[in-house]
Amino acid sequence: MAISHNPVFNQSLRTGLQSASMDQAQVDSEFSKLTSAPMTMEGTASKVIFMFVGVLAGAGATWFFDLVSLAFPAMFVGLGLGLWATFSKRVRPGVMMAYALVQGVFIGGISMIFEALYPGIAQTAVIGTLATAGAMFAAYRFGWVKVDARFTRIMMFSILGYGAFALVNLGFAMFAGISVYSTSFGWLIAAFGVGLAAFTLNLDFEAISQGVAQRWPQEMEWRAAFGLTASLIWLYVEILRLLAIFNRD
Numbered sequence: 001m002a003i004s005h006n007p008v009f010n011q012s013l014r015t016g017l018q019s020a021s022m023d024q025a026q027v028d029s030e031f032s033k034l035t036s037a038p039m040t041m042e043g044t045a046s047k048v049i050f051m052f053v054g055v056l057a058g059a060g061a062t063w064f065f066d067l068v069s070l071a072f073p074a075m076f077v078g079l080g081l082g083l084w085a086t087f088s089k090r091v092r093p094g095v096m097m098a099y100a101l102v103q104g105v106f107i108g109g110i111s112m113i114f115e116a117l118y119p120g121i122a123q124t125a126v127i128g129t130l131a132t133a134g135a136m137f138a139a140y141r142f143g144w145v146k147v148d149a150r151f152t153r154i155m156m157f158s159i160l161g162y163g164a165f166a167l168v169n170l171g172f173a174m175f176a177g178i179s180v181y182s183t184s185f186g187w188l189i190a191a192f193g194v195g196l197a198a199f200t201l202n203l204d205f206e207a208i209s210q211g212v213a214q215r216w217p218q219e220m221e222w223r224a225a226f227g228l229t230a231s232l233i234w235l236y237v238e239i240l241r242l243l244a245i246f247n248r249d
Contacts, residue, residue: 038215039224044208047225051100055229058104063112071109078102085226091219096226103233114240118247125240132194132239133232136201145199147206155203158196181245190242197235204228 058074061067081099085092111122139145173179180186208224210216 037218039211039218039220041208041212043218044212044221044224047221048228051096051225051229054097054100055104055107055233058101058106059108059111060104062105062108066112067105068109068112070105071113072106074102074105074109078106082230091222093222096222099226100229103230107233107236110237110240114244118244121240121243121247125236125243128239128243129232129236132198132235133201136198137205140202140205145202147202152203155196155200159200162193162196181241187242187245190238190245193238194235194242197231197238200231201228201235204231 062070078099081095081102085095085099088095111125115122136145140147145151169180180189204224204227207227211220211224
């Protein structure tokens with residue numbers, strides 16, 4: 001039975017509790033140990049801040065030491081670390097912090113590239129990201145966006161589809177020099193990416209809210225912080241791309 005609208009959280013809560021050799025008493029005992037220190041809003045917020053310090057450290061080092069050449073290697077390393085953190089049966093704070101640092105290098109590098117082409121674009125993208133995240137939080141807080149099973153199902157299929165498209169487009173861009181974003185309707189796809197990343201934040205807000213209300217294990221604070229950080233990084237990249245298309249045109 002699903003506990004959350006976020007499938008990552010569902011899998012994580014089952015970790016350590018499912019075993020063919022365990023009877024119900026053992027499961028109850030293990031669950032009791034896990035829930036002895038519950039997830040809190042304050043604990044989650046502190047870990048979100050901690051991860052953002054990691055992102056800023058990576059981006060700042062890239063910017064000040066001119067490490068732009070590391071941007072694309074960092075993108076692939078960050079993808080690997082993100083998949084590891086997401087699908088690992090254990091909560092791995094070290095991997096999540098490494099992800100934050102590496103992604104900081106990535107966004108710092110691409111920000112430098114676009115800033116050289118379109119001065120001021122990075123600052124605009126940061127402001128746009130913060131404003132969009134704030135708007136999404138308000139929409140969630142006041143119930144304007146209902147995170148129910150239908151919403152979650154639509155979002156998950158959309159994210160998977162967009163992810164597959166992004167990988168194919170990246171392959172064409174790297175090996176054939178062709179990108180859909182360079183076409184006349186590229187801005188429409190970029191705008192869709194911004195919207196998808198923005199609404200994904202509602203899944204993160206719901207997961208955090210449910211985790212605190214249902215007293216999930218304290219280690220789930222890291223899962224929540226990781227999910228929210230990943231969504232915000234994705235949102236920033238999509239906004240940066242959309243702004244670049246508008247500046248180019």
